Amino acid sequence: MRISIIGTGYVGSVTAACFAEAGHDVVGLDVDPARVRALSAGETPLFEPGLKDLLALGLREKRLRFTTEYPDAVRSSDIIFLAVDTPSREDGAADLSRITSAAESVARCAEGRKLVVVKSTVPVGTTRSLGARMRAAGAPGVSVAFNPEFLKEGSAVADFQRPDRIIVGTDGDRAFDMLRRLYDPFVRTGAPILRMDIESAELTKYASNAFLATRISFMNEIARLCEKVGADVEMVRRGMGYDPRIGNKFLFAGIGFGGSCFPKDLRALTASGRSVGIRMRIAEAALAINEEQKLWLLPRLRKEIGGSLKRRTVAIWGLAFKPRTDDLREAPAVAIIRALLEDGAVVRAFDPVAGDNARRLFGDSIEICDSQYEAARGADALILATEWAEFRSPDMDRLAAIMRGKLILDGRNVLDPAEVRGRGFVYIGIGRP
Numbered sequence: 001m002r003i004s005i006i007g008t009g010y011v012g013s014v015t016a017a018c019f020a021e022a023g024h025d026v027v028g029l030d031v032d033p034a035r036v037r038a039l040s041a042g043e044t045p046l047f048e049p050g051l052k053d054l055l056a057l058g059l060r061e062k063r064l065r066f067t068t069e070y071p072d073a074v075r076s077s078d079i080i081f082l083a084v085d086t087p088s089r090e091d092g093a094a095d096l097s098r099i100t101s102a103a104e105s106v107a108r109c110a111e112g113r114k115l116v117v118v119k120s121t122v123p124v125g126t127t128r129s130l131g132a133r134m135r136a137a138g139a140p141g142v143s144v145a146f147n148p149e150f151l152k153e154g155s156a157v158a159d160f161q162r163p164d165r166i167i168v169g170t171d172g173d174r175a176f177d178m179l180r181r182l183y184d185p186f187v188r189t190g191a192p193i194l195r196m197d198i199e200s201a202e203l204t205k206y207a208s209n210a211f212l213a214t215r216i217s218f219m220n221e222i223a224r225l226c227e228k229v230g231a232d233v234e235m236v237r238r239g240m241g242y243d244p245r246i247g248n249k250f251l252f253a254g255i256g257f258g259g260s261c262f263p264k265d266l267r268a269l270t271a272s273g274r275s276v277g278i279r280m281r282i283a284e285a286a287l288a289i290n291e292e293q294k295l296w297l298l299p300r301l302r303k304e305i306g307g308s309l310k311r312r313t314v315a316i317w318g319l320a321f322k323p324r325t326d327d328l329r330e331a332p333a334v335a336i337i338r339a340l341l342e343d344g345a346v347v348r349a350f351d352p353v354a355g356d357n358a359r360r361l362f363g364d365s366i367e368i369c370d371s372q373y374e375a376a377r378g379a380d381a382l383i384l385a386t387e388w389a390e391f392r393s394p395d396m397d398r399l400a401a402i403m404r405g406k407l408i409l410d411g412r413n414v415l416d417p418a419e420v421r422g423r424g425f426v427y428i429g430i431g432r433p
Contacts, residue, residue: 169201223431318386
């Protein structure tokens with residue numbers, strides 16, 4: 001098929017590269033000329049394992065190209081995916097200005113029958129509204145569908161190529177058949193392609209992310225109770241996870257979630273509820289707990305270090321909101337660093353891939369180091385904020401030799417408390433005695 005992807009950010013670039021790898025002719029469009037030039041040269045706009053190789057393959061085989069011109073992308077395409085950002089407004093509702101502008105631009109150059117598929121996460125009712133807007137703008141042959149993405153940063157290529165399910169929200173048999181044929185090669189192992197009405201598909205995306213976020217916040221609240229009563233949240237998690245009704249995914253206590261999806265989608269879901277007179281209390285609580293959790297370790301840090309953090313050096317291991325990505329959006333480490341700087345602390349940080357993004361964000365206010373041990377050198381305390389694999393088994397003897405203080409705060413509960421304490425350190429985890 002001939003496909004165009006409007007928006008070449010995280011979702012759009014992965015979608016474009018994976019469809020091209022499957023043999024389709026794909027055009028990726030972005031209004032940012034610099035991004036289009038970079039993609040056309042084989043440079044990815046973000047760190048995502050496997051994406052650069054797929055991008056190079058598509059470009060080499062001439063099944064993938066990029067443009068800034070809507071007529072170039074739209075007129076030759078059978079299916080047009082809208083994959084532009086829908087960030088939060090100040091009131092928490094989704095800002096639809098970018099996707100609305102993209103839809104109107106598509107309508108101005110769409111000729112004949114076109115299937116426009118919304119892949120961006122949007123509130124219920126948006127897809128139909130965009131369809132009506134495009135038809136009113138002079139594109140009567142446009143039909144619409146909603147096809148949410150369920151990509152996890154750090155494993156997005158694998159998630160796209162081996163999905164656990166494909167959801168298609170549409171009223172039209174032709175639209176469903178086109179998308180079914182498009183996704184058939186990716187579901188040969190038996191993953192279902194679920195057809196539903198557009199409204200249900202739109203809400204399924206929000207409900208899925210909100211539920212996963214709620215599991216994390218629930219365990220963080222349990223971890224707070226564990227600290228008060230002397231229980232170990234890791235034992236509690238394991239005991240819960242073997243119950244097949246609960247399962248063991250997204251039950252890890254820590255310093256909270258971040259990224260471009262969970263916080264934004266929780267806000268949008270609560271805003272959608274408000275707009276129809278429904279208070280989404282559980283989603284509100286999950287978001288509130290998460291914001292508190294990001295700074296949960298700081299009172300313990302201040303207490304152990306003697307009160308004031310002024311001119312104290314704190315090492316941060318991990319900056320991205322999760323491993324295998326360079327994404328700093330709403331990352332707990334960012335909130336921690338800002339609080340430390342407000343307290344007058346000196347911050348030295350290391351992340352395997354997010355260092356450049358952190359330099360752009362913080363400038364000279366913190367020192368971005370070239371290794372985890374360089375960051376720890378001379379530190380009064382160390383905070384492990386992102387559970388990169390290389391942080392899980394550090395050389396404790398080396399840390400003891402280079403750190404000034406003997407305080408380690410494990411924000412992801414990945415270190416062995418007994419081993420850390422056995423080297424003379426004070427160990428503080430989340431919900432652990």
